[in-house]
Amino acid sequence: MEFAELKERVAKLKAEKNAVILAHYYTPFETQELADFVGDSLELSRLAAKTDADTIVFCGVDFMAESAKILSPEKTVLTPDPRANCPMANMLMPKELRRYKKEHPETIVVAYVNCSAEIKAEAYICCTSANAGKVVASLPKDKPVLFVPDRYLGTFTKNKVGREMEVWPGFCPTHQRFTIKAVQEMKAKHPEAELLVHPECPEEVSAAADFVGSTSAIIKRCAESPSEEFIIGTEQGVLKAIREKAPGKKVYPLLEGNVCPNMKLMTPHKVLWALEDNEYEIKVKEETRIKAKIALDRMLAL
Ligand code: SF4
Structure with missing residues (x-):
């Protein structure tokens, strides 16, 4: 099926089911195109708590979809692929x-x-x-x-x-692959570039960086910094958002092809199937959900 047709079918099903699609920056680019909102964990948690949709199709790994269910128990939360879990x-x-x-x-x-x-x-x-x-x-x-x-x-x-x-x-495992050797090589190739890394990177990589921050903070830094070139030490999916929010600036991945294979399981076809078949529904035991919500609410209240 052509992507344009798939997109149309997804839009129709979304309207019929009053569904919303949330996608993490690390999911495939075409999946991000289907989404109503693209963000990092914190942004998506906040959106999941606020949305008035009946169904949330969560394109991210399992703990993210679980968080959506914890915050919105009355909603149907679907993951397009139940195998997408986070090794950490x-x-x-x-x-x-x-x-x-x-x-x-x-x-x-x-x-x-x-x-x-x-x-x-x-x-x-x-x-x-x-x-x-x-x-x-x-x-x-x-x-x-x-x-x-x-x-x-x-x-x-x-x-x-x-x-x-x-x-x-x-x-x-994805962020652990960034090494100080990769930092030295990229810095030698692009001496003017700022090095921006995620705090899940090893300590020596964070210590060598000009900026350490969450995915959203890295995107913001690229847009706001006077620098014209950046080396990015996080999952490669974020480069799309950087190019959109900081057009004209040069961005290089710290390590070419370093992706989270679990996030990449969220393909556009699976998003369509999730909406067609109402699969796969996320369930959290009520006793666990209530206790987990207290910990999440404490964070969201800050
Ligand atoms: S990039 Fe993938 S493996 Fe790493 S923390 Fe995120 S979901 Fe887990």
């Missing part, structure tokens, strides 16, 4: 966290939203890469803190805020 989110099991909490009852758990609903339900508060510093800075100073599951965002936040905390040793 799977690096911490709820049982492990429960055990940790039992052994450290005083500890406040901060959960990066890249985790399952069950982990969120065990956390005091959630954060995204856009607001991790603000979240950690808001915690009482006299309590120990555990940050889960991303070691790099946790360490970056710890240093930025100047707050001692324990950090779970999870990581994003």
Whole structure:
């Protein structure tokens, strides 16, 4: 089927079902074209909480669609491909966290939203890469803190805020691929370019960067900085949004072809099938949802 025809069918089904399509920046470009909103985790969580649509087709990995369901239980939340999960989110099991909490009852758990609903339900508060510093800075100073599951965002936040905390040793396989060698090579090729990286990158890569921020913050920086050239250390999908928001500026990926394979499972055909068949519906146990919502609401209230 031609993309134009697919787009038309998606639009018709969306209107019939009062559905909205939310897509993360890392999904395939054609999928982003079908979406009503394209954003990062925080932006999409806020949109999911506010939308008056009956159905949300969430083009992102599983924890994002789960967050939409947690915030909007009365809505039908569909994922176009249930296999799209996040390896980082799977690096911490709820049982492990429960055990940790039992052994450290005083500890406040901060959960990066890249985790399952069950982990969120065990956390005091959630954060995204856009607001991790603000979240950690808001915690009482006299309590120990555990940050889960991303070691790099946790360490970056710890240093930025100047707050001692324990950090779970999870990581994003896509961002972990960025190395200091790649930084040196790209800097040598483009000496005038600013290096902008995501805080999920290894520490030495973040330390070498001119700017470290969430996907949205990187896009904003490209649009607002007087620089004309940028090297981008995050999933390659973000380059589309940068080129749209900062036309005329030169952007180079820090590592060519570095993509999140899970996000790329969200193809346009699967979006159409999701709407046609009302599949695959995201379910979260009510008890888990209520507890996870408290942690998400604490973050959204900041
Ligand atoms: S880019 Fe990394 S953190 Fe984000 S969904 Fe993919 S694997 Fe998970």
